Amino acid sequence: MSVGARDDPYLSYRFVVQIDALFVGGFSEVSGLSVRMDPETYEEGGVNDHVHKLPGRADYPNLTLRRGMTDSATLSRWTQRTVDGAVTRMDGVLFLLDETGDIGWGWAFVDAYPVSWSGPDLSADSSSVAVETLELAHHGLRPVPGLPPGVGTALQDIGGLLG
Template structure:
């Protein structure tokens, strides 16, 4: 007899509790090269734009119709090292044609297996920020790269 909550994959318990993924295990790839050491990724965001339309004779509400998507810039932060690939990419992006690259952000479970993934299409750097330097501080020197892109999608084959 089939379970009441749907048809699970073979060997999968349909009643097993699924904990949410933790946000500290992830990798970032740029053109299939893994960039290790990012401590923060922000801007994984996609929003539906809407247009308000009032219907004649209907005073109880206003229609909100979808008109397209907007995407936030993606921001990558990591400790500053001798690796110069992010700075080099920024230097290339100020010229025509713009050096656009696809990026992937891959979230991992506690065992290190990839769970969720996002592809950022045709990204290019629009801002690099170096570390704040303080003689009496002891914090890690950080670099931040902000990317503009043409859209973000979920990578097929992930949940």
């Protein structure tokens, strides 16, 4: 890193979601970006001072996506197809954006499909945004390094995210 260069952390409120090459993201919240590997223990005969611990199988929790409801029916149709028994697995990427709107880092998720959808709580006494929640099961996360400067903004423009 050169003298005077900044290496600021990414902000957690700047992100977009892409599913099968479609930017579907104006999500307000995403959770479930984690992996856990419970160690397997192996007791070796003749070794009495310790137990070997080997990495176990990776377990990825479901991703939960929350956003204000829009007129876009892409995610609703996907969920309904799953409810109807026509499960369509899709790959996707969650991208963090830097302060200029460029894609800075991301996580690809593989073979995802909807396992839960919930609509907004409706109340005549409230003026809050109607929020829908979509939960996706998937087969794993892979880190996606940042793209060259300017490419992320161009991809968002193509995807129609920037006003």
